Amino acid sequence: MKKPELLAPAGNMEKLKCAIRYGADAVYLGGTDFGLRNMSGNFSMEEMLPAIELSHLHGVRCYLTVNSYVPDHALSRLEDYLEKLALLPFDAYIVSDPGVLRMVRRISPDREIHLSTQANTINRETALFWEEQGVSCINLAREMTLEDIRSTVKAVSIPCEVFVHGALCIAYSGRCLLSSALTGRSANLGECTQPCRWKYSLVEETRPNQQLPIEEDSNGTFIFNSRDLCLLEYLPDLVRAGVGALKIEGRMKGIHYLASTIRVYRTALDRFCENPESYNPEPAWMEELESLSHRGYTTGFLLGNPRDVGQSYQAGYLRSHQLVGVVERLLEHGRAVVLVRNRFKSGDSLSLMGPGMKNAEFTAKNLVLAECDSSRELLEVVHPNMRIIMDVPTEAASDDLIRLPGSLQETLV
Numbered sequence: 001m002k003k004p005e006l007l008a009p010a011g012n013m014e015k016l017k018c019a020i021r022y023g024a025d026a027v028y029l030g031g032t033d034f035g036l037r038n039m040s041g042n043f044s045m046e047e048m049l050p051a052i053e054l055s056h057l058h059g060v061r062c063y064l065t066v067n068s069y070v071p072d073h074a075l076s077r078l079e080d081y082l083e084k085l086a087l088l089p090f091d092a093y094i095v096s097d098p099g100v101l102r103m104v105r106r107i108s109p110d111r112e113i114h115l116s117t118q119a120n121t122i123n124r125e126t127a128l129f130w131e132e133q134g135v136s137c138i139n140l141a142r143e144m145t146l147e148d149i150r151s152t153v154k155a156v157s158i159p160c161e162v163f164v165h166g167a168l169c170i171a172y173s174g175r176c177l178l179s180s181a182l183t184g185r186s187a188n189l190g191e192c193t194q195p196c197r198w199k200y201s202l203v204e205e206t207r208p209n210q211q212l213p214i215e216e217d218s219n220g221t222f223i224f225n226s227r228d229l230c231l232l233e234y235l236p237d238l239v240r241a242g243v244g245a246l247k248i249e250g251r252m253k254g255i256h257y258l259a260s261t262i263r264v265y266r267t268a269l270d271r272f273c274e275n276p277e278s279y280n281p282e283p284a285w286m287e288e289l290e291s292l293s294h295r296g297y298t299t300g301f302l303l304g305n306p307r308d309v310g311q312s313y314q315a316g317y318l319r320s321h322q323l324v325g326v327v328e329r330l331l332e333h334g335r336a337v338v339l340v341r342n343r344f345k346s347g348d349s350l351s352l353m354g355p356g357m358k359n360a361e362f363t364a365k366n367l368v369l370a371e372c373d374s375s376r377e378l379l380e381v382v383h384p385n386m387r388i389i390m391d392v393p394t395e396a397a398s399d400d401l402i403r404l405p406g407s408l409q410e411t412l413v
Contacts, residue, residue, distance in 0.1 A: 166249025
């Protein structure tokens, strides 16, 4: 039983470093064009080589997304882009458009190609077709059941990749036209405005000015709003099915989400592969995922049609922890320099987190500004972007995250 690759998103250099530190086997990132997450940080041409070199230094593979569907008028621009990329040692490109695949084959014939979920590989015959085209890895459509996955993995001789965690699009494999129709910004060109998260009401033809109430609750009706995917419970089934890679969604998410999801799936995957017979998932793993900002969890289509359990009828994200700081460097006597990400105050109960499910509870105290060497006046409240010195647990290390526990609700935009 081969251990699958754990593949994590890297929306910018900070997130790339986070993914590496928390245990990703591979990362996927996007350039400034021809990807499907144009609103994430992404990497300029100048930033790509350092990103690849850092990944390879730590034994992590680095993939580039070129997975948008390219209109005919943009083909010359795509060709120029691929020519510039040709000398960069990416481990693979992730593509969905057959035309892009064909152009990559001509410009970079030795480049490994992985197939994006946007290509809608929904059955084993389609997977065999792509294998015949020279694709090295196939991301299977999220509409596939566990039984579909098993039969497809068995039919092909190349690795199959499955999304295990993150946001889901209500449209078929993400091939959505809502954003394009309502805003003129195409999801298939990486410009999705997420209209599936907006509020909708019903209007009857003969009463065009009257919005009929169909609310599920006081917040409105979110009829296109999917819950987030979480397949942690079924990780053993996916490994036994022979899946070659487990993929986490979220190039637009923050480092808190990234660190938490990677360390949970890393720990669970290693634990299961070390001794499948005695594997027993810990409740703390799911508690960690529940603490993140999410829309409620679903298993998607893995067990069949999700019906209403795949829908979220709430207006906001659910979460119980907020990232408030990042440890920049340790000082003597249990102190550290911390970059503040969100407001907290002296006396707050905080939680330190690091790789390998490291957690330590402590109290915020002895907070002072790091830049004011001459003045060590204690601070009662600290705010985003302040650099402070504070007491930290003995387990603390550089780049550990500091969180503020508590029940929070974040409104959808």
